[in-house]
Amino acid sequence: MTQQLIQAAPEVIRQGLVDTGTQQRLERFLALEAALMDNHEYDRWMALWHGDDVLYWVPCNSDDQDPSTGIAIIYDDRSRLLERMMRLKDKTAHAYRPLAKLVRSMSGIVPVAVEGNEIEVVATFVLGETRVGVQNIWMGRTIHRLVDTDDGLRIRSKKVLLLNNDDAMPNLTFLV
């Protein structure tokens, strides 16, 4: 993802691909998404997704390990994502209880491609988690493919590049 910014056409950085108003809408949208994830508002977060062919991808081992010949931490189509929602909300899933306390900061929000009503946006995040007396810091980059609909921006796909995706990690029991 870093490469997408470094190698982006000059206009991506210089004047930007979208007008200032759209840029502000993108930033507000990602801030809202972050707040919903921090507060475990699963139904409202799920409502941000658009269409049946969604993809929620958190790669494992490297940022681009091909899921057809490798594995991912999360590789959800809509049906798998709905099962994930059931589990996150299920009180018998004890790894998720008590819920982690979360706060994340999104920055470096830059649209890198626009095709019709779809916008690809890259960003970085730092996420603090505290749960049962332990604090973890998670960091990473995100690539959202957003659709500008009549109801506002919606997510078609989202790829999350965790900085430690090639290392041993503790439970990831919340949304990133």
Add this chain to the structure above:
Amino acid sequence: MTTLIPIGRDYESLVQEDRVHSAVFTDEEIFQDELERIFHRTWVFALHESEIPNAGDFKRLQLGRYPVIATRDEEGGLHLLINRCRHRGAQVCESNHGNTRRFQCWYHGWTYDCRGDLVGLTGPEGYDENFDPTQHGLTPVPRVESYRGFVFASFAKEGMSLSDYLGPTKPYIDIMVDASPTGELEVKPNVLNRTRYRGNWKQVGMDGYHPHYVHMSVFKIFSKRESTTGSAVGALQLEDPFSDASTSRTRGFPNGHAALDFREQRQPHADNAIAELRQSEDGARYVDDMIKAYGEERARDLIAWHGDPHLGIFPNLQLIHGHVRVVVPIGPGETEVQMYPVFLKGVEPSINEKRLRSHEAFYGPAAAGSPDDAEIFERTQRGLIADIDPWVPLARGMHREQVDEDGSVVAYISDEITQRAQMKEWKKLMTAKK
């Protein structure tokens, strides 16, 4: 979450047939003794042959306290070398895996080849004729043996052969390997889940008693699916394999090995599994190739098993569902678990891809199964340090054990045969004379 117990470390009394003292999970000095007496003495799993197929391939491992490099030489020989420069002791390899002709120490430039021979001594004029470079190669692990591609190491110069150590578990290892119509697996050194939990390494094991409780949410969600046959998560089939009313069994083998034996439970599902595979062209080809390779009866048996022997080889290897699991003890209260999904050779890519998605659904830090396991191991560690009433009973099912033809001890799926087998071997090794 560790302790230093004041009562002494008498392993005869800390481990009894029907109970263990919680110090075996929490005590700092007992953990160090485990590394010395178990991980540095018995057979431990190192890697699968297929992880380093070509000359120059290497992979870095941790075996007990020892950092190790597994290498492949030009003649195809496999070496396990201690990752410690023979000069001042720096590690000579820091990459997790890769391909190289030389391992160079960046402290004073000593350089070794894939056999571990010292081939580059810097400033040799500084040493007199008494210095023999051939005596300063990377130290090899004393004994290396393998079974069907699974490579094991032993730091004891003498002892039981690997074949004797594995004993009656070998046909169970075959179940995983022979899920491939060519009888070959591929394990990739860069395709794995790595998770860490703040709990003891001995918690990760065969346990047929926990799924209903630890994985309650998974049962609820998977039961809403139309079908789970044909999935690598074969234990979660249409009927409950973890009920004592089922034909599933626990099995304890000599030398601390243990299995959850789903043979009788899964065989009635063979036809369903085959029918589901036959719905796709690639699946049909897989079934045909399996029958060609192993004959109708054995192929049915193997397909019903789903390549899942659910076998634990003491102390650090488990073959569960479609993956090879390696348990890496870090401290009494900290453990790393590595899970490598296996790829079947001789099948269409879609067969392996389906297995990868099944693996992902249950295993890994954000999946349906692993987080609940890690969570309960951490809760257990936090509880076990309260050793005012220190005994952990492992007596479930002792009164209904039976000895089977192959010498294994067998009982109902929820019985703690597996824990007793593990702790019996633990005690044997911890009390053995050097």
